Amino acid sequence: MADQTFPIPGTLAAPRSRGAAFLEWLHSWVVTVDHKKLGILYVVYALFFLLVAGAEAMAIRIQLAVPHNHFLSPELYNEFFTMHGTTMVFLVGMTFIFGFGNYLVPLMIGARDMAFPRLNAFSFWLTAFGGMLLYFSFIGGFGLYGMGSAPDVGWWAYAPLTAKAFSPGHNTDYWALALIVSGFGTLGAAINTLATAFSMRCRGMTLFRMPLFVWLMVVTSGLTLITITPLTAAQVMLLIDRYLGGHFFDAQAGGSPIVWMHFFWIFGHPEVYVLILPAFGIANEVIPVFSRKAIFGYPAMASASMAIAFVSVTVWAHHMFTVGMTSVSNAFFVLSTMMVGIPTGIKIFNWVATMWGGKIRFATPMLFCTAFLFQFLCAGLTGIMLSVAPWNWQLHNSYFVIAHFHYTLTGSFVFCIFAGIYYWYPKVTGRMLCEKLGKWHFWLFLIGFHITFDTMHFVGILGMPRSIYTYEADRGWNTLNMIISAGGFLQAIAVLIFAWNLVDSYFNGPPAGNDPWDAWTLEWSTPSPPPAYNFAEDPVVRSRRPLWDLKHPQDPDWKYER
């Protein structure tokens, strides 16, 4: 990146030492307000924490591989599963989606940068410091000996466990403060994405010509505005309880721990849609390009995304069927949860219809998206099962639930993120990722994923509860747990192959050129990597696939689109 500086005429151009050049390079990344650099920072940050939280998951699986294991102490086990969940959702998931959004939204709509570049940098650094604060808990405060200060109350942090009396020390405070800080960063990123998509589009880029990825980022950002803020509000209440002696969640003074559950899940359930919608957006870009067909049912896809966002804010209490709500509330949340199946079903059928009759190329991005379709379908089916309140009463807080949401978050979200990285890495770095290693990554991860999470359904039905640090040998869970752990290690190996591929291809990958996949959206019309100004001339578009129009002047899309 340092070679983008302009030569200075006169006497200043004396050669600099390596150290000075390195400092200048570092400085350029720290002070940058360029949406592409910030997007890369977001994604690198997310990849780093993906490895960290993955290592935590591995430690959990070693502990659970055999009964009565002593690999982790009970206290450390609580910290590890809390940190695994919190990290994966807030430091991996949220940063991946806003990293992709940051890099791609301006390029896809033909803009120079985000609407508020400095707010963009501010948001990233808030998120980054939130993550650092969260991990500082391992060494700060009263930490380090026995790793005592990391959050250990679960990523849902139910009251009254979080009250000062039951959680002395600073574990819960690190959790609340770190997430408040990174939450404000997320809010800034969401505001920025919305303003960019509505106010920075190039000429001719009407709302219904925007690439579907941009549509999904708009829906996600809108949902983020009303999703992250309730968590921030609830965490402020928690801190008032802990530090100012308040009584929000204190049952003795008339407060209610149930209210915390409601507030948390008002955030928590839409949050999974915040994560999965941009993943849909990636599938919306990858599947058409590798099927050599325009996306099937563009307006239906856009409106189904809106429908998912609206329905998703009415379903939160399906996490609370066992709390003892009234039958009317139970019935309402059963029905609203099942309604989610309708727009997501529309999406799955549209993706399949896009592939139907297409000339499919199974490059690595397409492999991940194909597996995503199958796994997302399974995740949706177990979701419908869990939405039935009596079934939920049986399986609540069991490993069946864990299997279900890892099918959505790993089997769908992470698979799409991998697809997106294989798809856009050539644009970002100018080099192709190694296809051979990509195939190894895909198949190992796929097999490991199914060994782990398919088996988890069974161990859940056999009654194994979540969040336990060990179990008795006579429960019949031993073999299954060993299989789950083995699958976990297969996934870890796959991720390490992926990490090696990212590093190695950066230096040794074949040059990509502008448009290695023969794609149709605007980002592929600029050089790889794109220059700081993105487009030498402001683009003008007349259809949803501007590069198709350009490559096929005798048969452009705008003749057919209305």
Place this chain on the structure above:
Amino acid sequence: MSAISNPVPLFTDENWRLPSRGRVGMLSLIIGESAIFTIFVVAYVYYIGRSTYGPTPQILDIPVFNTICLLSSSLTIILAEHAIKNGRMRAFAAWWAMTMVLGIEFLIGTAIEWRKLIFDEGLSIRTNLFGTTFYSLVGLHATHVVVGMIGLSLVLLFTLFGRVEPRHAERVQVLAMYWHFVDAVWVVVFTVVYIVGR
């Protein structure tokens, strides 16, 4: 593929207009803030009458003068917006300063109310559940008033140094949107705390 130097099938649309990014951004912020207030208002409403001991909402006096001041500050800021749009900078400075005076009066009024509650009625944030919900909801709103005052005072300073010109009208309007939001929230907080909850 060779480099596509000019991806432009020439096409000019003179009516190509997009919404102002400032307005879209501020509107998004307001939606997010509304969600925060919704959570605090829901908590307040749900906990009305559930306090197991200590003072009750009957000790509250309706802050009529405060409310009149804050709501009329919305009017004065609209007059300021009109003034800067028409280039009348002195009128703008006067109405803007008037808005700030009304906002500061609101904060002083809140301080007097809280002083009475804390020292005469013995109600602090830790006294009971009512105290917790009351101070956090009214305090959250007061915090937003303070943030608004910081924004407004920056504009006033720049105005007094002659740095604000009629071409900045739109930016001023974006900041005014936030102030209108703070006023609108007060209508909700006032209704919930001093009318429904009492």
